[in-house]
Amino acid sequence: AQPGSYAWFARAHVLISRATCFLRISLSHFFLFVPRSMSPPWAPLLPSQKVESAPTIKLTGAPVAKAGGMAGGTAARWAKSTKQVATVGPASNTLEMLEKLFMAGVDVFRLNFSHGDHEEKAGLVKLIRELEQRHGRAIGILADLQGPKHRVGMFPNADAGTKVSLKKGQMYTFDLEDKEGDEERVSLPHPDVMAALEVGHRVLIDDGKMIVIVREKDADGKWVKAEVMNDATLSSRKGFNLPDTYVPGSALTPKDLKDLQLCLDEIDFDWVALSFVQEAADILQLRELMGDHPGKVIAKIEKPNAIDNLKEITDVCDGIMVARGDLGVEMLPEDVPMLQKEIIDVARAQGKPVIVATQMLESMIESPSPTRAEVSDVATAVFDGADAVMLSAESAAGKYPIEAVTTQQKIITNVESDSSYREQLQRRNRLLSRTFSTTDAITEAAGKVATQVRAKAIVVFTLGGTTVSRASRSRHSVPVFAATSVPATARSLSLNWGVDSILLQDTDFEQDDFDELLEKALVGLRAKGVLKDPSDLVVVTAGFPFGVPGAVNNLRVLSNAGAKSWDESLVHGH
Numbered sequence: 077a078q079p080g081s082y083a084w085f086a087r088a089h090v091l092i093s094r095a096t097c098f099l100r101i102s103l104s105h106f107f108l109f110v111p112r113s114m115s116p117p118w119a120p121l122l123p124s125q126k127v128e129s130a131p132t133i134k135l136t137g138a139p140v141a142k143a144g145g146m147a148g149g150t151a152a153r154w155a156k157s158t159k160q161v162a163t164v165g166p167a168s169n170t171l172e173m174l175e176k177l178f179m180a181g182v183d184v185f186r187l188n189f190s191h192g193d194h195e196e197k198a199g200l201v202k203l204i205r206e207l208e209q210r211h212g213r214a215i216g217i218l219a220d221l222q223g224p225k226h227r228v229g230m231f232p233n234a235d236a237g238t239k240v241s242l243k244k245g246q247m248y249t250f251d252l253e254d255k256e257g258d259e260e261r262v263s264l265p266h267p268d269v270m271a272a273l274e275v276g277h278r279v280l281i282d283d284g285k286m287i288v289i290v291r292e293k294d295a296d297g298k299w300v301k302a303e304v305m306n307d308a309t310l311s312s313r314k315g316f317n318l319p320d321t322y323v324p325g326s327a328l329t330p331k332d333l334k335d336l337q338l339c340l341d342e343i344d345f346d347w348v349a350l351s352f353v354q355e356a357a358d359i360l361q362l363r364e365l366m367g368d369h370p371g372k373v374i375a376k377i378e379k380p381n382a383i384d385n386l387k388e389i390t391d392v393c394d395g396i397m398v399a400r401g402d403l404g405v406e407m408l409p410e411d412v413p414m415l416q417k418e419i420i421d422v423a424r425a426q427g428k429p430v431i432v433a434t435q436m437l438e439s440m441i442e443s444p445s446p447t448r449a450e451v452s453d454v455a456t457a458v459f460d461g462a463d464a465v466m467l468s469a470e471s472a473a474g475k476y477p478i479e480a481v482t483t484q485q486k487i488i489t490n491v492e493s494d495s496s497y498r499e500q501l502q503r504r505n506r507l508l509s510r511t512f513s514t515t516d517a518i519t520e521a522a523g524k525v526a527t528q529v530r531a532k533a534i535v536v537f538t539l540g541g542t543t544v545s546r547a548s549r550s551r552h553s554v555p556v557f558a559a560t561s562v563p564a565t566a567r568s569l570s571l572n573w574g575v576d577s578i579l580l581q582d583t584d585f586e587q588d589d590f591d592e593l594l595e596k597a598l599v600g601l602r603a604k605g606v607l608k609d610p611s612d613l614v615v616v617t618a619g620f621p622f623g624v625p626g627a628v629n630n631l632r633v634l635s636n637a638g639a640k641s642w643d644e645s646l647v648h649g650h
Contacts, residue, residue, distance in 0.1 A: 152489045157551075157574035159183040159464035160484055161218060161431055164200055165191065165472025171203045176478050177471065178207060181485030183570045184216035184347070184464065188472065189335045190225075194342075201343050214566035214577050216346045218374070219339045221332045223351025224325075227313045228281065229263025232256050234312035242304045248288060250279075251299035262310065264300075268323055271297045277320040284317070284405045286310060319380055319406040327351070327358040328365075336362075340369055346567040349374040349397055354381040356388040363392070370564045374431070377419055378402035386422055395571065396423040397466075401434040413456070420460050425508045427542075427549040429571045432457035433466035437483060441474035446483055454484055458491040461504050461551070463573040501551040508549070515546055515628040518617055522631055523552040526615040529633060532606050533557050535578070535597050537618040539585060541565045542625045547617070548572040554615070555606070559597045561585055576604070585622040594632075594639035602636070612636040 162168070162177055163186040174185070185204050187197050201217060208215045228250070231238045240259050242248060249261035252270060257263060264270060273279075277290045279302060286308035292301040327350055328336070339345050350362050353375045362373055372394035375382070378401070382389060390396060398419050404412045416432060423430035436454050437446045457465050465488070470480040491497050526534050534552060536544045537559045544558040551573065558569050558577045561584070566577035578600035583593065594616065601607045601614065613635055619627030635642060 153179065153181050153485060156181070156485060156488045157492055158458050158462065158488045159571055159573065160481060160488070161186050161433070161464050161466040161571070162471040162477070162481055163188050163220075163466070163468045165469075167473050167475070167477050168471050169196070169200060169203075171206060173477065174203055174207055175210070177481050178211070178215065180478055180481040181488075182471075182481055184218050186218040186220055186349075186466065186468075187343075187345075188220050188468075189332075190220075190222040191472075194335075194338045197338070198342050201345070205344060214563065214570050214579065216567050216570035217344065218347040218349060218571075219335075219343060219345040219371075220349040220376075221335055221351055222329070223327055223332060223376075224323075224329050225315060226266055226269060226318070227315050228257070228310070229254075229265050230256050230312045231258070231262070231310075237311065239309040239311045241309050242286070242307070244304055244307050246304045247291065247301050248304055249299055249301050257310075261299075267297075268325055269318065269321070270300065272321050272323045273300050273318075274321070277318065280317040280319060280405055281308075281310065282314045282316075283401075317402060317405045322354070322381055326361060327353055328361065333365075336365060339371070340366065345371050346564060347372050347374055347395065347571065349376055351376050351399070352379055352402070353377065353389060354379050355385045356392045359389060359392045370562075370568075372568050378406070380406055383407070383415060383419075386419065390422050390426050390428055393428065394568075395428050395463075396430040398430065398432045398462075399434055400432070404434075416457070417460050420462055421504065421507065424461055424504070424549050427545045429463035429545065429548070429573065431464045431466050431571070432460070432462045434468060436465055436467060437470050437480050440470050440476050440480040440483065444476045444479050446480075451483075451487055454487045455491050458488055459497060459500055461501060461573075463548070464571055498553065505551060515543060515619070518628045518631050519543070519547045520550060522547070522615050522617050523550055523554065525631070525633065526552065526554040529613050529615070531613040531615045531633070533601055533614050535559050535601070535614055535616045536628075537585070537593065537597075537616070537622070538565060539623055540625050541569050541572075543617070543619060543628050544569055544575055545572055546628075548575050557597075557601065557606075559593070559600070578604075590618070591639040594634060598634075598636060598638070607636040610635065610637040 160181045161184045162182040164174070165188070168174060168177055187200060204215055204217055231240060240257065250264035251261060252265065252267060253263055255263065273290050273293065275290050275293055279288045279290070281288065287305040288302035289305060290300045290302050294300070336348070339348060348371050350358060350373065353359060359373055359375055374395040374397050375389050375393040376397045376399040377383065377386065378399035396419060398416050400412055400416070403415065407415065420430050437450050439447050439450060454465055465484060467480055467484065471477040474480060522534050531554055534547065534554050534556045536547050536556060538544050539560060539562055541558065544556065547556050556575050558566065558575055559580055560566055560577060561580045563579060566579050569575050569577055578597055580593065580596045580600070583596065585593065598607065598614070613633060616632045616634060617628050618630045620630060
């Protein structure tokens with residue numbers, strides 16, 4: 077366009093508008109995510125607004141700490157939307173190390189009941205709750221039950237590491253006899269498995285390092301003869317997987333029942349994960365045993381039958397874990413990436429948080445830096461829309477637990493700052509169910525309104541967290557804050573994508589005036605450094621009457637000036 081022409085002025089106007097918008101967004105993002113130590117002084121307040129002290133968090137059995145706050149750490153640690161789960165073990169079981177992991181990015185700590193004793197688990201919970209009080213932020217605790225573990229029997233001199241060498245094409249017998257194995261046979265001390273095995277079924281031993289196929293079965297179900305499909309060695313107590321076999325029975329073993337009872341009686345947990353789920357009935361059995369405990373249930377998807385029953389399982393659980401270790405053994409490895417996407421999409425469609433787990437940064441057990449393939453693996457999980465990514469041995473027993481958590485956090489931050497990430501989320505949003513309830517319609521509207529008016533936050537009032545999970549599934553570009561009076565709800569929501577919590581102490585949602593609740597929420601947002609200027613806007617959703625799970629029927633926009641204040645300038649545009 078020629079200088080001075082209409083086209084020239086139009087193009088200049090567009091460029092200036094874009095630059096102004098970019099500057100405004102950049103500044104708003106900067107002030108939204110900087111630590112409190114960097115926050116500027118309070119902006120001048122409107123006459124109707126007065127400075128209030130931040131509410132305090134009172135979590136059972138612990139001293140009081142200031143609410144919210146950035147609790148140190150880098151701005152990126154608090155800015156990320158995708159959550160991080162870290163397993164606690166010998167490498168991370170002190171208060172000092174737990175705090176370092178939390179500051180590096182951990183949102184939920186996992187207690188693996190496959191290892192350690194009950195006294196150790198109870199002690200870890202006390203340390204995590206102490207850490208929570210020290211920083212005034214809700215931290216989730218995930219109790220992961222071991223589930224049924226199938227293993228072959230013993231060989232002579234097991235302590236010496238005795239191994240039997242087997243050759244491809246050799247026939248080998250598995251039976252129920254209680255005696256040590258040799259080059260011809262070994263005990264398979266699981267009558268239910270022996271009964272379920274059929275000719276043609278595969279048995280994958282030692283994470284698939286050895287594969288055998290059943291060729292003959294005893295009519296009385298006392299033994300099977302199998303063909304060895306590859307040269308391999310076999311030793312005592314090696315685990316095995318059954319990709320072709322449905323083994324009826326409970327997903328809860330006697331050990332799981334003892335561990336669950338400990339959790340119910342002594343451990344202040346927020347989530348419990350059930351291993352080797354095959355059908356919805358497994359989850360319903362666990363829920364029945366939990367009674368009225370507020371803890372939420374995660375179904376670990378690691379069996380072919382679970383894939384077949386995925387929707388029904390997702391219907392009855394509160395969250396999903398893509399347990400890729402056993403899933404990758406029992407199913408073709410090349411199918412796992414597609415299954416990961418499918419599981420995430422099914423969980424998101426129902427507003428259930430989903431964790432991607434297993435071998436994410438496994439090389440960091442021994443090395444201070446990951447492989448490029450591992451970095452891509454974590455990034456893919458984030459791009460797929462997972463709510464959380466998990467570390468297992470990397471944080472539990474590895475040499476570099478802090479580096480592993482920090483690496484994961486950096487990958488998350490880089491992906492989420494990429495323009496294609498937001499496009500990917502929106503593209504997948506369009507694939508979600510279009511059958512909207514009133515709750516979904518208002519939740520979607522809240523996101524659009526917040527974007528249009530450039531709100532600093534979306535606040536969702538909740539008691540049980542259901543409505544917040546629905547808001548999280550939409551992956552709004554504006555941060556979502558759960559305003560709740562229930563500490564257990566705030567803790568469980570630490571697993572949900574893009575959700576932070578404001579714990580409103582000494583509050584009764586059903587009795588208190590709603591404007592008072594709004595004022596408390598604003599105070600909480602100021603304490604977190606989200607609101608600074610009196611004209612900063614917040615979009616609020618709530619369901620009346622309070623206490624109806626999943627009900628949202630109210631949407632409101634208010635300014636930082638107060639629940640009953642509205643500056644005239646806001647009427648004409650913000």
